[in-house]
Amino acid sequence: MNQAQLRPEAVAATRQAGLSPPLPQIPADIFDPAHYAPVRRSLLEAETLPAWCYISEAFYRREVEQIFLKVWNFVGRADRIPSPGDYVAFDFVGVPVVLLRDKQGEVRAFVNTCRHRGTQIMSGEGNCAALRCPYHSWTYGLDGRLRGAPGMEDTVGFDKSDYALQPIRIDSWDGFLFINFDPDSIGLREYLGDLPERFACYNFADMVCVRRKEYDLACNWKVYVENAMESYHVPTVHGLTLQKQKRDINPPIAANGEYCGLYTRHIGSRALLAGDTGFPYIPTLTGEATEGTFYPLIFPSTMFALTYDCMWWLEIHPRGPSHMKLIVGSCFPRSTVERGDFDEVLAKYVRRWDQSIPEDNDISERQQLGLASPFTAPGRFSALEPLVHVIDNWVLDRVIGPAR
Template sequence: MAFDYTRMTATCAIDSPADATTLPPEVYGSDELYADEVDRIFRRGWIPLCRMEQIPTDGSYYSIDILGTPLVVTRDRHSEVRVLSRNCTHRWMELCSGAGEAKVLQCPYHLWSFGLDGHLAGAPEMKQSNGFNRADYGLKQFRHEVWKGFVFVNLDGQATPVAEQLAGLAEQVDPYDFENYQTVEHTEWGECEWDWKIMVDNFMECYHHMGPHRGSLEDEFPAHLSSTGEVGPYFTTMWSAQAPGYPISAPFMAPGADTLSPEHSRKTLIFIAYPLLQVAMGPGYMYWLKVLPLGAGRIEVHLDIAMSPAALAAPEFEERRNQLVKSICDIHREDLDVCAAVQKAINSGVTGVGRLSHLERPLWEFYRYLGRELGLLGTTTLASTG
């Protein structure tokens, strides 16, 4: 049965943020809609897999499953990055799991071995197989690009280059020396029983600082001081400004790159590179949510924390790192609780469509993006921003 897009289209077609509504609740957890999202959004888009520092040396590999497809990101002996299938070309066994360093990826079943560039390097006992040519059995390669230290994959191979899609976003993050931020903590939050769009809705507004974060963020980064920033067809940015009187201190707001203006030290930049890369950052740190869709209303969530080059070089790095990890994880827990509660409410059968505050303008932008990608808006172009 096809998904009934009538109410979703009505939300996505709203062309002014002052008129914005929520999506209708039926979009959060529909198998039919999820199938369309896989085809039109996830397979066509750029999905972040890892950071470059997670494949730090020649011979590094990093395994990750996307939409049920087992992938491995590798750095071969010429330092070239690749995204390969993890399925052996003999009888499909998974070649590896986790991350590490290896000269070859050897299948545990019949010991075929593959170079980190994907070529089949060895296949025992195959000499009597007529016409068998190792060159025909390399691992499947997927299109990838590296942008600001993130390795992205595009499963259908047809997307416009990621640097083109995110050109306007690059201008926002470049002053931070963002490309050289280094991951200092990887955290996994397991399988979460809510839709990927609930995670985006939550991530892309600071209105809720006054709710779940009233004891953690609201005093220093009050909801009312947040605003939408630069927007493009494939990204939305948001600023969360620091309340007057707070110090510009480590680990969040300092130290930062010399290229930052004093104003940067008083605000947090939050952005989404559609559909899935969600980042919050300041002069001293950044964290990103890796949301892996598992199905309608089901995701796996990872949260990785990185520090800026200036913060990594500063004294008391360890202490600041620990403080950063604890604060971010505590805040993230507050977010997970509300996401779970919202999905539970939706599952109970609510039907109403709500109104959005001006502080939720990034959600309106997100719904416009969904409308464009799902083909709900005809030939409508990006609405004017500012």
């Protein structure tokens, strides 16, 4: 039964009884490619994803297994842990992770669970000389090796060298950190393709992250990604903010790598509200970067905004089919950060982000509420949503299998 065919009397009965209305019907054969054939059509003939793709626990678990545990996932900037012993712990799709900088200055990533009985070791962020489990005091060096295991002296055949923390692949590109849970996946540079070369003129390696802000949102991760990668919503959702910025929207950029993106041609920084003035342009910009802003999405869920004077990112940590964490990071060239008026001028950029991002957050949560309705049926794409169609098919290629 399609979710749009649920009997209205069933909904009315549950409401009369004071219960929540039924959720959309999810087919038992949810991974049958036939359900997704309408999404596979060309943009202006295609339908949007079925609602269950945004609320189903089974669909989400398949996304975790076939996407997030196999690809390179962005986890912030290396300057968040600048000194030996600095660490940050977080959860990513159900995996406790700790990032740290070891004594030699190398950034490492480990599964943040003790090899004894699985207790989470580190929490929050800070600086440490070693990682000590709060349960039985098993202690690990910054290289992940087990250094101390009190009480294990009489355990037969126990060798500390066999019980190091489980490492997670980690790599960086110009200060941006990525982790990968699959030891057999391709390398980060191959995954990114021509993206580093395309955006080399922004000189990210010389940038400094000056602000991180986190939001806990009640929406599916795809809802937020889709919204970020289309401009169709701007006149309505951002009518009093971003819509006042004059821009010329170009076709999606051609990509050779696991990314896609938008480009807009305009005058003035997209990181400011209309009428505000800010910092000077990044001096190393060339070509189209001097004439507008790029908005690349690194699949599956990392969005950058690259404008004349700075960049900011949208980093998503999925937390289930209907929840996610959003992390917004803001970077400026080191020479800009060293200006005497930096804090004063930065306030204008913060005002822009703190007005426009909550607008996207609110509409994404509203969309999630609608997708949970028993009567929500697939819609159609407009010509202003080409990358939503690309994103949805990228997901289906991995969750369902490549289109035939």
